[in-house]
Amino acid sequence: MRFRQDDALIVVEVQRDFCAGGALAIVGADEIVPTINQLIGEATAEGATVAASRDWHPKGHVSFEARGGPWPEHCVAGSEGARFHEQLRLPEDALVVSKGADPEMDQYSAFEGTGLIDLLRRRGTQRVFICGLALDVCVRASALDAARAGFETHVLLSATRPVTQAGGEAAICEMTCAGVIVEQEV
Numbered sequence: 001m002r003f004r005q006d007d008a009l010i011v012v013e014v015q016r017d018f019c020a021g022g023a024l025a026i027v028g029a030d031e032i033v034p035t036i037n038q039l040i041g042e043a044t045a046e047g048a049t050v051a052a053s054r055d056w057h058p059k060g061h062v063s064f065e066a067r068g069g070p071w072p073e074h075c076v077a078g079s080e081g082a083r084f085h086e087q088l089r090l091p092e093d094a095l096v097v098s099k100g101a102d103p104e105m106d107q108y109s110a111f112e113g114t115g116l117i118d119l120l121r122r123r124g125t126q127r128v129f130i131c132g133l134a135l136d137v138c139v140r141a142s143a144l145d146a147a148r149a150g151f152e153t154h155v156l157l158s159a160t161r162p163v164t165q166a167g168g169e170a171a172i173c174e175m176t177c178a179g180v181i182v183e184q185e186v
């Protein structure tokens with residue numbers, strides 16, 4: 001089996017706005033949901049931790065185009081688009097962390113200011129396996145932070161998608177250089 005009890009599976013931003021029909025839809029995002037559900041099932045069966053991060057912006061967030069930011073309005077807290085993908089099967093006891101809630105600051109990493117590092121350390125987590133959206137933005141930032149925090153960090157390529165192909169390739173290089181284990185197949 002892939003997972004051990006001292007592992008954590010981190011599901012990054014599998015939210016409706018990043019999937020087909022959403023405000024900031026990523027090509028192929030919906031395709032990874034069954035793979036992620038399979039990973040969640042395997043992790044849960046082994047007693048590993050499952051955590052999910054979500055983008056959770058106030059209206060008028062600094063990252064939105066209306067304020068000169070790079071992104072269209074997306075994942076406004078409490079909106080339909082901010083909900084997890086309707087087919088995502090998170091366990092009841094999943095750790096859910098929200099980010100991007102400060103109107104003046106954007107956050108790409110699931111570990112930055114969310115308390116997730118401490119939560120995992122308290123559980124004795126040694127290895128983290130990261131999947132979700134998007135490879136070249138929040139998965140990348142989360143993996144770099146996890147590696148810096150001292151976790152053995154894996155990124156599962158078949159369970160993530162990039163915003164752009166070139167961005168994805170650059171992110172793979174950067175993460176590999178930082179000691180992240182990038183796995184082609186689940």
Ligand SMILES: [Zn+2]
Pocket residue numbers: 055057063071074075100
């Ligand atoms: Zn955002």
